[in-house]
Amino acid sequence: xxxxxxxxxxxxxxxxxxxxxxxxxxxxxxxxxxxxxxxxxxxxxxxxxxxxxxxxxxxxxxxxxxxxxxxxxxxxxxxxxxxxxxxxxxxxxxxxxxxxxxxxxxxxxxxxxxxxxxxxxxxxxxxxxxxxxxxxxxxxxxxxxxxxxxxxxxxxxxxxxxxxxxxxxxxxxxxxxxxxxxxxxxxxxxxxxxxxxxxxxxxxxxxxxxxxxxxxxxxxxxxxxxxxxxxxxxxxxxxxxxxxxxxxxxxxxxxxxxxxxxxxxxxxxxxxxxxxxxxxxxxxxxxxxxxxxxxxxxxxxxxxxxxxxxxxxx
Amino acid sequence: xxxxxxxxxxxxxxxxxxxxxxxxxxxxxxxxxxxxxxxxxxxxxxxxxxxxxxxxxxxxxxxxxxxxxxxxxxxxxxxxxxxxxxxxxxxxxxxxxxxxxxxxxxxxxxxxxxxxxxxxxxxxxxxxxxxxxxxxxxxxxxxxxxxxxxxxxxxxxxxxxxxxxxxxxxxxxxxxxxxxxxxxxxxxxxxxxxxxxxxxxxxxxxxxxxxxxxxxxxxxxxxxxxxxxxxxxxxxxxxxxxxxxxxxxxxxxxxxxxxxxxxxxxxxxxxxxxxxxxxxxxxxxxxxxxxxxxxxxxxxxxxxxxxxxxxxxxxxxxxxxxxxxxxxxxxxxxxxxxxxxxxxxxxxxxxxxxxxxxxxxxxxxxxxxxxxxxxxxxxxxxxxxxxxxxxxxxxxxxxxxxxxxxxxxxxxxxxxxxxxxxxxxxxxxxxxxxxxxxxxxxxxxxxxxxxxxxxxxxxxxxxxxxxxxxxxxxxxxxxxxxxxxx
Numbered sequence: 066x067x068x069x070x071x072x073x074x075x076x077x078x079x080x081x082x083x084x085x086x087x088x089x090x091x092x093x094x095x096x097x098x099x100x101x102x103x104x105x106x107x108x109x110x111x112x113x114x115x116x117x118x119x120x121x122x123x124x125x126x127x128x129x130x131x132x133x134x135x136x137x138x139x140x141x142x143x144x145x146x147x148x149x150x151x152x153x154x155x156x157x158x159x160x161x162x163x164x165x166x167x168x169x170x171x172x173x174x175x176x177x178x179x180x181x182x183x184x185x186x187x188x189x190x191x192x193x194x195x196x197x198x199x200x201x202x203x204x205x206x207x208x209x210x211x212x213x214x215x216x217x218x219x220x221x222x223x224x225x226x227x228x229x230x231x232x233x234x235x236x237x238x239x240x241x242x243x244x245x246x247x248x249x250x251x252x253x254x255x256x257x258x259x260x261x262x263x264x265x266x267x268x269x270x271x272x273x274x275x276x277x278x279x280x281x282x283x284x285x286x287x288x289x290x291x292x293x294x295x296x297x298x299x300x301x302x303x304x305x306x307x308x309x310x311x312x313x314x315x316x317x318x319x320x321x322x323x324x325x326x327x328x329x330x331x332x333x334x335x336x337x338x339x340x341x342x343x344x345x346x347x348x349x350x351x352x353x354x355x356x357x358x359x360x361x362x363x364x365x366x367x368x369x370x371x372x373x374x375x376x377x378x379x
Numbered sequence: 380x381x382x383x384x385x386x387x388x389x390x391x392x393x394x395x396x397x398x399x400x401x402x403x404x405x406x407x408x409x410x411x412x413x414x415x416x417x418x419x420x421x422x423x424x425x426x427x428x429x430x431x432x433x434x435x436x437x438x439x440x441x442x443x444x445x446x447x448x449x450x451x452x453x454x455x456x457x458x459x460x461x462x463x464x465x466x467x468x469x470x471x472x473x474x475x476x477x478x479x480x481x482x483x484x485x486x487x488x489x490x491x492x493x494x495x496x497x498x499x500x501x502x503x504x505x506x507x508x509x510x511x512x513x514x515x516x517x518x519x520x521x522x523x524x525x526x527x528x529x530x531x532x533x534x535x536x537x538x539x540x541x542x543x544x545x546x547x548x549x550x551x552x553x554x555x556x557x558x559x560x561x562x563x564x565x566x567x568x569x570x571x572x573x574x575x576x577x578x579x580x581x582x583x584x585x586x587x588x589x590x591x592x593x594x595x596x597x598x599x600x601x602x603x604x605x606x607x608x609x610x611x612x613x614x615x616x617x618x619x620x621x622x623x624x625x626x627x628x629x630x631x632x633x634x635x636x637x638x639x640x641x642x643x644x645x646x647x648x649x650x651x652x653x654x655x656x657x658x659x660x661x662x663x664x665x666x667x668x669x670x671x672x673x674x675x676x677x678x679x680x681x682x683x684x685x686x687x688x689x690x691x692x693x694x695x696x697x698x699x700x701x702x703x704x705x706x707x708x709x710x711x712x713x714x715x716x717x718x719x720x721x722x723x724x725x726x727x728x729x730x731x732x733x734x735x736x737x738x739x740x741x742x743x744x745x746x747x748x749x750x751x752x753x754x755x756x757x758x759x760x761x762x763x764x765x766x767x768x769x770x771x772x773x774x775x776x777x778x779x780x781x782x783x784x785x786x787x788x789x790x791x792x793x794x795x796x797x798x799x800x801x802x803x804x805x806x807x808x809x810x811x812x813x814x815x816x817x818x819x820x821x822x823x824x825x826x827x828x829x830x831x832x833x834x835x836x837x838x839x840x841x842x843x844x845x846x847x848x849x850x851x852x853x854x855x856x857x858x859x860x861x862x863x864x865x
Contacts, residue, residue, distance in 0.1 A: 241496075243484060243491075243495065246477060246481045246484050246485060247485065249474070249476055249477055249481075250474040250477055250481070250482075250485045252474075252476065253473075253474030253475055253476040253477055254472060254473060254474040254475065256472060257472035257473060257474060257485065257486075258474070258485055259456070260436075260438060260456060260466070260468075260472065261460075261485050261486045261487075261488065262456050262457045262460045262488060263485070263488065319475065319476050320474065320476040320477075321476045
């Protein structure tokens, strides 16, 4: 009968790996199977999920952003200082950052620059600005961000609800709206989008600007969780976000991305850390073990894709 | 006079000149396309057909001269689109990661509103049903999952589709290159009905029969100029080819003596999918794989290729070469020079102690440039500076330059002009006489007729084997359609 389509498999594998990992965590630590347990497992995943969606927007137009980590740190530093003391100035700074990001998208396209190089350079600028704003760890989270991240909705913990909301909204914007179709179209075949009369500049600026908006949101929510900020607070987000996109079924080129998958990928990566702690693997080995989990999941996807292709051939 | 006044020019170009560096792509082109006419545009590779198309659709600005749309002059893709000019490009230009519906949205910016998906689905489905009755294309699937013929059908249907305003001029650049005879027929029938309702079509094709039967008027281009523009009825295949400047060579069939059946075949394969005929290839044969497009010929070639080379150390023994049909997908290295693209398959033979001998590489390049007339001032130029047909020639030379005894060809003559084809055919014959074996999947009957032996494919299996004088259009068609209701 009908085989599963490639896109369905792409969606199922991330969800399946998350379920397996979650099962393993519950087996090792049954007490995690509670409201508080789940919240603790996943609350750090919320900002990572947002950063992953941001990275996904960049990957959707066939670019790669190596400055997401420092940019989220920069946003977190502003959130813990200016946004707290002078909200208007803080908002203006963040809006300016979004404009800079949109400008980057335009410059990368106009000058035909490699996005990796440009964003790598920008990562030092964002890092430097973050240190200027907050030379030593500190600052105070805005009240509302704190409230949002520590709220305790009935029945389902905040971390789960937030992840769901992020996934649904991102799916709607990227997969259903015209903006999303155009962004993915640029990734798939930029020339045909251009020939159809669309402005490449506007689409790319939009994708980069939207990514910046999401990254800023990630920074604010991160500060809401940690209550204070640090210029290096989110450095590892760069690689986590890339891994999350790929883990979630996205591909580096061709505009093949999945917002729901990206959120699941971010959750899986966060959970992998906890899983290894529960296994009592020493922190020295954790990064390597996390990499191994990544390789296993990606290998699984490759195998399934191949099986699906073979099925189609017959 | 009243006739002319009523039938205003949809597009008129006057004295258009375009040059890329020293190369004059267009050297003063005048042409006008009236509403309600189908204009055929023919010419050699590099005659300037694609360039004039790009000028008309607004993608390229003329360095001299002007283009006017329905009497108004302007520039840019947006302006051309507003004036109802749409284009189906030679290379497929859909986004493979999007669904058919989403691609429709990209091509039609006027598809707005919250329910654009439903609207687009209705429009594209109706158009496909109208143009290609009996197609089996699921409009909600992503384009990447469709076959190359289906993608071409989708692109053409999207281009003809009407959202708010019907297209006035549709430019079809090699629209049937991936379609089999039946689908091409359906498309040409649709073009006629479209023209009858007042639309205009600019049809570019290397299949002269198509041009002759479908167009009202034929424009012949050569070296960046329009050399002839006359009613289609005034042309025959022969006079058209003469106007393009290539000489019609009589295709003498070298009927080869039937291979002694006791000779050991170079290659054998069991029947595919458990039914049909087995496959055999002897040394020095040109074997055609015929049948309707997409009935398992390409898969057969790929399987043979895989069987010859190991997955881990591919191409070590250099015994088999492959000429790709979809050159942008798996043919050209777009960032490399023409020479690199040509020599990449023979680097093993050109190198000593793992270092490539640049002099020998250059000699190889010069030899093949001369032999198949690659039109470029310098083999060091990027491959994309060549016209489509010339790129395909380079791919062909890549395979022939190796020492491979078996050459697999996956419809390699897509978009190659008649003159070049003749040259390649003669090279092919001489190579076969020297003992090379060619496996040739082709969608064009003229090419199939050149083969010594032909296997006809249907539904993934070989249904007939034709040899010698039995290789005729009727026999191939009969075998392709056996058992199917008319």
